[in-house]
Each structure stands twice: as structure tokens, then as C-alpha cells.
Amino acid sequence: MSAFTYNLPVIPPQGTDLFVSQQGYGAPSMSETNAGQDYEKSLSKSASEVATFVDERTGLGHRLQHTLHVTPALVPLIVLVSAIIVFGLLLGSKFFSPFALTLILQQVQIVGILGAAQALVILTAGIDLSVGAIMVFSSVIMGQFAFRYGIPVPLAVAGGLGVGTLCGFINGWLVAKVKLPPFIVTLGMWQIVLATNFLYSANETIRSQEIAEQAPLLHLFGAKINIGGAVFTVGAIFMVVLVLILAYVLKYTAYGRHIYAVGDDPEAAELSGVQVDRVLISVYMLSGLICAFAGWALIGRIGSVSPTSGQLGNIESITAVVIGGISLFGGRGSVLGMLFGALIVGVFTLGLRLMGADAQWTYLLIGVLIIGAVAVDQWIRKVAA
Numbered sequence: 277m278s279a280f281t282y283n284l285p286v287i288p289p290q291g292t293d294l295f296v297s298q299q300g301y302g303a304p305s306m307s308e309t310n311a312g313q314d315y316e317k318s319l320s321k322s323a324s325e326v327a328t329f330v331d332e333r334t335g336l337g338h339r340l341q342h343t344l345h346v347t348p349a350l351v352p353l354i355v356l357v358s359a360i361i362v363f364g365l366l367l368g369s370k371f372f373s374p375f376a377l378t379l380i381l382q383q384v385q386i387v388g389i390l391g392a393a394q395a396l397v398i399l400t401a402g403i404d405l406s407v408g409a410i411m412v413f414s415s416v417i418m419g420q421f422a423f424r425y426g427i428p429v430p431l432a433v434a435g436g437l438g439v440g441t442l443c444g445f446i447n448g449w450l451v452a453k454v455k456l457p458p459f460i461v462t463l464g465m466w467q468i469v470l471a472t473n474f475l476y477s478a479n480e481t482i483r484s485q486e487i488a489e490q491a492p493l494l495h496l497f498g499a500k501i502n503i504g505g506a507v508f509t510v511g512a513i514f515m516v517v518l519v520l521i522l523a524y525v526l527k528y529t530a531y532g533r534h535i536y537a538v539g540d541d542p543e544a545a546e547l548s549g550v551q552v553d554r555v556l557i558s559v560y561m562l563s564g565l566i567c568a569f570a571g572w573a574l575i576g577r578i579g580s581v582s583p584t585s586g587q588l589g590n591i592e593s594i595t596a597v598v599i600g601g602i603s604l605f606g607g608r609g610s611v612l613g614m615l616f617g618a619l620i621v622g623v624f625t626l627g628l629r630l631m632g633a634d635a636q637w638t639y640l641l642i643g644v645l646i647i648g649a650v651a652v653d654q655w656i657r658k659v660a661a
Contacts (some may be wrong), residue, residue, distance in 0.1 A: 314454075348608060350601075350602060351601050352379035352613045352616035356623065359627070363529045363626075366631065374488055378507050378512070379507070380623055381515075383511045385509065385573060386589070387589070387595075388516075389518060389573055390570050390590075390619045391516075391596035393407050393564075393570070393595060394563070396535065397560065399525075399607065400492075400538045400555070402451060403459055403557075404447065405459070406465040410436070412469060412571060412585060414436040415571035416473055416476065418488070418581070419482045421436070422490070422583075431492065432491070433572060440571065441561050443465065443564045445560065449557055449558035452552070470587075473496055481584075484659070487580065496510055497573035497576030498510070498579065515573075515615075519611055531555075534555050536607050538607075539606030541542050595617070595621065598617070617649075
């Protein structure tokens, strides 16, 4: 059997200052002293700059790509302004008037409010297919509480807002704690809330005349304000104010940065100290609350409490978000872009209607915009690669 010899290093006793030379403990040899001096001399002449990386992509396309990456709301804003100019040139004052332009705001107020809720969820790399159902169910709760049970209208409204928030909490808890996919959770919630809505309301509609006589507060969001030919509704004003508040929160507060961080990389966000589960639950709860406000606005918009209205709210809100430049992969986008996306749909709808075009052209153009928006998002995301 062959023998193996191991030369293990000798650890000096604690507290000693002996110099460890190649021969062992003791004073350093002359050659080791010269080697150390040569090393110090060469080290003093070495470069001290931090390593830098030069991006050689300096073309116009890359600069445009970078600008759009930094300002994601710029693309839908350009499309919106272009659409307004084109329809204004084609239709003249018939389209380019204070009444027509504010009519667009009235038409998109429900989609804009729902889109704000949807945008928050999509920024966390999730999706909420139940926003439309929560909106309608919340409006039904408000109406039924006030008319079936005789509850004071302010409390009935609070009940509807509470139910919407509860639905959002359930969604958030299942996504954050049970770790179920958002698509599956909200798809199931959509069916559950939709069925509960019809079962609870018995498919009965509360008419506009009854609401105006007994519960006018439910019509609050439908109240109109006339300013120099421009007609604004409380619902449209609420939509704009809501979007501005959310835009500020997302850009200038720690909570907003946490939302973007969770959507971009939840594992990295958690390692950075972000309470990912709490952020997700709060986002879905806020989404549910906003949907409940959309239900209140829906009553003011259509005048009645109808369990069959607003069933396409989930698709319309996703459309506004996608056209608005918010990435479906999460972590990038602006709620202002969502508002621009909703307005783009409103401009195309009203413009084509005034031109007498078939309504199917509106759906065709919206479909093209959706695909184009996703393609642009993929192109912009390459700037971070």
C-alpha cells in the first residue's frame, strides 16, 4: 500500500505576530521582502477606475426604443392625439367640438375606472377577469340594500363598496397565500360572482324612476356639469381624478415602487425586504374597491340597477390596459397610459359612428391596436435585455 503525505498549513497560536515565511514562522527572508516591495510598486501603478460598459447601440431606433421604455405612456398618447386630429380633419366641427370630446369622456368613464383596477393587478404580473362581475354585483348590492331591505342609501353604498373589497381580498389571498395562478383564481371568481349576482337579484332590474324618487344618491355619478358647451359627468371627473391619484402613488411612493418590484421580480423584491404577499393582497383589495366604485358609476351612467349590464367589463378593461402600453408581463407601464388607451377606444368608436361606418370596423381596428400594442411592448422590452 502506497503512502500519501499531506503538507498541512500550521496555524499560529492566537495573539502572535509572527511572519509566516515559505520556511515557516520567523522573520521574512530578503527575497520575500523584495518580492513584497515589487508587488506594492506594481500595484500603485495599476488602473483604479471602476469597470464601465459602453453601449454601442447609438442608432435612432435604439434611442427611440429607450425613450419609449422610460416613458411607456408616450405611445398611446401619440396614437390618441393622431386619432383626434384625423377624425377632426374628416368630420370637422361635428367631431372637433367641446360637446363631442367630452362625450368621449362620458362613454369611457366606466371602462376607465375598471381599467385603473385592472392596471394595478397587471402591474404585479397578474390579471383580474372578475372586475366586470364585481362591478355589477356591487351595484346590485347597493340597489337591493336600499330597496329590498330599506337600509339608508349611504349605508347601502358602503355595503356595495365593502362587498367589492371583500371579493378583491379573496382573490388576493388565494393568489398570495395559496399560490394559485391569478388567471385561474379570477376566472373562477368571475363565474362565482356572476352566478351569485343573478341568484341574489332574481334577475330583477330597479328602474331609474324609482331610484330618482327614493335613492337619488345612487345617481350621483351621473350628475352633469355644463361648462361652455362641454358636458362633464361626476363619473368622468372621478375617473380622471382616480387615475391622477394612482399615477402619483405609483411613481412617487414606496408602495408604488413595491408594486412595480413585485411585478418585475417577486423573488428579488422579497429578498429586498418587500412583503410580497401583503402587497398582492392589498392590490387585489384596492382593485375590488375601485370596481365597486365603478358599479356606483354604472348606476349613474345607465340610470338603473341592472344585473345584466356591464358583463364585458373584464375584456374592455384589459383592452384599455394593453392599448395603454402596460406590459402583461408586469413591472412596466403607466396608469396614465391606460387612460389614453380607453380614450383611444372612445375616439375610434365615436368617430366611426359619426362617419356612419359599420360598428364591426370599430372592433376590427381595436383588434389591430391590441396586437400592435403587444408587438410594440415586446420590441420595447428588448432595451432591457
